């Protein structure tokens with residue numbers, strides 16, 4: 721059910737990939753690690769369970785493909801998790817914003833694809849050229 725998109729600009733031909741949402745988990749240091757899809761990639765992932773979702777999105781302001789947290793289930797952590805919270809505060813602040821330019825104008829899944837101005841050349845429009853579910 722998780723979706724992958726490839727867009728191409730009608731003018732400059734630049735291609736952009738977006739995909740997600742993907743599962744992640746936090747290890748004991750509070751680092752965000754891909755969980756794997758459809759099943760856990762590692763034994764550590766399996767034991768820790770899914771802690772949230774991220775997506776690879778296209779920032780329509782700066783034109784970068786960015787990795788952004790969509791949901792973090794540990795926003796109100798307790799106990800052991802509380803002690804780790806400060807370690808990932810940085811990620812919380814970046815939530816659903818481009819980590820480079822702070823824009824909230826992020827593209828994941830506008831399936832029509834048409835009419836979106838290419839953030840690279842600002843001339844052409846993006847077309848959805850490939851799509852699959854994984």
Ligand SMILES: [Zn+2]
Nearest residue numbers: 729732838841
């Ligand atoms: Zn372009």
Ligand SMILES: [Zn+2]
Nearest residue numbers: 779782818821
């Ligand atoms: Zn940006």
